[in-house]
Amino acid sequence: MAHLLALSAADAYDRAEGFWASLYPWLHKVFVENAWLTAVLLVLVVGLTAPLLVSLLVWCERRGSALIQDRLGPNRVGPLGLFQSFADLGKFLVKEDVTPDHVNKPLFLLAPCIAVAIPLVVLAFIPYGRNVWIADVDAGILACFAISSMHVYAVALGGWSSNSKFPLLGAVRASAQMISYEIALGLSALAVFLVVGSLRLQDVVLMQADGWVTGGEYLGAWSKLLDWNMFKQPVGAIIFLIAGFAETNRHPFDMPEAESELAAGYHTEYSSFKFALFFLGEYAAMIVISALFVTLYMGGWTLFGLENALDGWVASYGADNTGWINWVAVAEGGLHASIFSVKTMAMLLFFIWVRWTLPRFRYDQLMRLGWVRLFPLSLAWLVVVAVATGLLR
């Protein structure tokens, strides 16, 4: 990441004059000597993109559900109703913020903050491109799971601190559900890392583009698609996907806020912007699980060699550090991040599609699916992958 905004102070100093001449060494100092500042910039970009993506996603959800149910959906604010989410945001900001008397105030306030903060932190561990990442951690996937395992506190605390029946029931359901499906989620992802031999997410992405599946003349370019873990580990991918739906409390597993049974579940007592934070957190968690799925099973920022399209350019101009921004590196990073975003967006649309297609599970069915079906299945799949990896090695 550090070289993305690389500059050579000496070169720039020779060419620039006056004000710029004094500014260049300073910029050099800021961006090259403090590589963390580039990371901070990227954190700001990701941290601001995620909420914007959420507003787009809410629009997709509402228009998509309308499409599926043969109605129009919000179409008044802006072109195609695109600005509806921002209008809603304005409403959330100006409506009265009611905090009931009987709640536990500190925890009541803490819960929505956790709901938003945790998914945004997890986004820091995901590689968006060859050189576009915030934290390339050795135990990357473990860090992702560690942070996102704390997301359950938002739901549990929100429900408990509300000090009323439906929220508490919603919170208890949610905690049980999230703990149960976390196991299947972790085990199915483990099978991927068994093959890769590393817990670093960047290694998983590169492994899916290394051309291990050849297919020869029969498959041609399709073999590159088959190199995705989705096709190498179909069972693991499906378990991860199902568990991902349950982890994010999305339909058909949205038991914690089943309207017909629990009013609005754990956030029944929340109003105004605190509710908006829960809303934002739920969609951010969806983005996280989609991004993780793309990274683990759909080749991350690679796309059948398209990610290498700028390689020649990078090789000949990439080291040209006369400006204070390395535009070649920025273009490469942009290409990778775009590929990644398109894939993630496709996954998010899949989430929406499922929500408006499938009916909700019953709670005992949900628990049985988690413990009796998915958990043993993911264990068995792990053994299969382990044996296969051992034989192929």
Add this chain to the structure above:
Amino acid sequence: MDPWTFWLGGALALGGGLLTVTRRNAVASVMWLIVAFVGMSTLFLGMDAGFIGVIQVLVYAGAIMVLFLFVIMLLNLTPSGLLRIDRPRWTTLGLASAAAFVALILAIVTGGELWTAGGGDEEAILQATGRDTLIEGGVLDVADQLFNAHVLPFEVASVLLLVAVVGAVALTKRKL
């Protein structure tokens, strides 16, 4: 370790721990215990023991404390329903066991090779422990130690945990 990491992690761990035992509200105690775990994880990360640091959050803060919270929420514990431990006998017992614990820790730390080897000096530690290199805290290094050098204790511990799981199931299931 970076001094800032040490002070931040230490303050979180100690402050969280202190507030855990002083809070009346059980849910608040759980939350502060999570803060303490995150502080300890920070200390592990500062010592380049990334794997242990992450596992600390994943297992303790993320899984075990959720179960704690779950049970507290189900039982609906109120401050008045808790055992009051302000009687002199309890205080004396508590202080005595705390002192014994501190003494034990001090005995282990000061009596061991690491302390006498000059607390943190790499060369001295290597000399005292007779190793070629320090064991790093990455996933591969931990796995290497766990599955090669210490595989027997590891398996014994996992059998012990399995027995506990079977026991828990046998206790809770009325009809097997």
